[in-house]
Amino acid sequence: MKIEGFKPPKSSFLSVEKDMEIIVNRFYANERLKRLLYYTTKDALQKPDLTPEETDTLFGKNIKIVPKLYVDPEVLNYVAINFDKFIPNLTNPEFRDNVIEFDIVCHTDQWHLRDFELRPYKIAAEIDSMLSDTKLTGIGRLEFAGATQTVLNDEFSGLCLLYYAIHGGEDEAPMPNPQDQEQFEEDFDKFQSNLEEMFSGF
Numbered sequence: 001m002k003i004e005g006f007k008p009p010k011s012s013f014l015s016v017e018k019d020m021e022i023i024v025n026r027f028y029a030n031e032r033l034k035r036l037l038y039y040t041t042k043d044a045l046q047k048p049d050l051t052p053e054e055t056d057t058l059f060g061k062n063i064k065i066v067p068k069l070y071v072d073p074e075v076l077n078y079v080a081i082n083f084d085k086f087i088p089n090l091t092n093p094e095f096r097d098n099v100i101e102f103d104i105v106c107h108t109d110q111w112h113l114r115d116f117e118l119r120p121y122k123i124a125a126e127i128d129s130m131l132s133d134t135k136l137t138g139i140g141r142l143e144f145a146g147a148t149q150t151v152l153n154d155e156f157s158g159l160c161l162l163y164y165a166i167h168g169g170e171d172e173a174p175m176p177n178p179q180d181q182e183q184f185e186e187d188f189d190k191f192q193s194n195l196e197e198m199f200s201g202f
Helices: 014-029 031-038 052-056 119-131 178-199
Strands: 077-088 096-107 143-151 156-167
Touching: 014 031, 014 077, 014 119, 031 077, 031 119, 077 119, 096 119, 096 143, 119 156
Parallel strands: none
Antiparallel strands: 077 096, 096 156, 143 156
16 A cells, blocks of 8 residues: 655754764864874874774764763763754755754863863864865755853863754765665665555555
8 A cells, every 4th residue: 555645754853863974984084183082192193093993992982972971081082973953944944954063072181282282172173174164964064153162070171163054855865874774764664564554454
């Protein structure tokens, strides 16, 4: 049975996982950013590039995608990625605006690098250079919305970077990872099949 009017899911929330993967992959490709997060010494930028094994340890520890900061005794520098403030676009209700937030948090003992270099601002510069005025899955380019200093406690503080993004019908675009896209389509086909069975008796 064919359910009339039934379409594949189309929502700006679907873009979150795709955008998150794009952002993390860009982080992984930035050797300076990885060194600033991984090494805790003042000469972090002069240290060797991370090995693939060391890079793998960043995700979930230094780079976080859930809104919870668990302070690991061995981890002193963090970037948490959050998607927030989803609202209808003012000029086109078919689109949605949202904010992508990057919380850069460093132990205060790790702020100072060399001369007048401060680690949170160096991390912010790397993120901003990678993302500002670039495209993810949204219809427009990321627009820098501001940055504020944030203080968690006496030991941890940093910066919060904010970017505006607009999403529309392109949220149906394939995911960056073909395996993820294949799994998504398989799950959706099962969902549609189950739904058709439910309505077959009507």
